Amino acid sequence: MRNIKLTIEYDGGRYLGWQRLGNSDKTIQGKIEAILTKLLGTTTEIVGSGRTDAGTHARGQIANFKTNSTISLTEIGDVFNHQLPRDIVVKKVEEVPERFHARYNATGKKYSYHVWNNSIPSAFERHYSFHFPEELNLDLVNQACEKLIGTHDFIGFSSLKKTKKSTVRTIKELSITQEGSLLHFTFVGDGFLYKMVRIIMGTLLEIGTGKMELASIDEIFENKTRSEAGMTVPSHGLFLDEVYYN
Known part of the structure; x- marks a missing residue:
């Protein structure tokens, strides 16, 4: 099982915050997960370092997800930055130890x-x-x-x-x-x-x-x-x- 760490930048002005909401697609987490799920062919959840409120921005939000896929880190980053809205950017994609947790290890x-x-x-x-x-x-x-x-x-x-x-x-x-x-x-x-x-x-x-x-x-x-x-x-x-x- 691979553990992938993301460093994310976003303009939060158009969004209802970081955390996924079941009745809206206007969240940062929701936008990223939708692309990941399509890319990996299986429902994939990401864990953020913490929630940011509606309208709040980030220069260095951290998230991680786990996958069995062999897809390269470069391809993951390229797909994100071609398919995400322009106000969300994945600045870095890294493979980290399996025990790394974006929230609990902060x-x-x-x-x-x-x-x-x-x-x-x-x-x-x-x-x-x-x-x-x-x-x-x-x-x-x-x-x-x-x-x-x-x-x-x-x-x-x-x-x-x-x-x-x-x-x-x-x-x-x-x-x-x-x-x-x-x-x-x-x-x-x-x-x-x-x-x-x-x-x-x-x-x-x-x-x-x-x-x-x-x-x-x-x-x-x-x-x-x-x-x-x-x-x-x-x-x-x-x-x-x-x-x-x-």
Whole structure:
């Protein structure tokens, strides 16, 4: 049995997210599986490193599937990139050990979120950044980023309902770079809860405008209450950049 690993890039704007949905063909997983099943002549499922929400993009999503087919890696890649929609690209096809699992073996992820911080919107950045016209105090935003780095229970920064699984996560990096009006926020951590990056982003922006206090972060960690955190920013500014493995 061969185990094939895929590195995938996609523009999520037209899709309902990564995860296959039984009543729709507008998912990334569904598009890839449909081509694989036709190519291999048998129903084939792929395992992703994790779900991305409707509208979220990826530069480095990872998935794997198993097959008994002897088809070459080059042919698999060629078929994908001839038959997939142009907004989904398989950048790399590799054979990996049979025990490799895209989700269970992941040790961390890197996300980025992009904000167009100008009173005038951008015609070119509108699909890949959140237009936020209000003036931001970036010193305050950087201080807030520093408070979020480390190991914490992030349930208050998530849309998760009650769960028996641990909601403790470690953020290793949360940084900002600026390119004119475009702000790039980088998140690196061992894992992220449902909508965690988008809620943290909303909180950072509200702290940067003075709508929330810097001390609110400590209160959210202590009270574990979603309603105390900031807005959930739109998904179209979010990218899954990389998935880490040992």
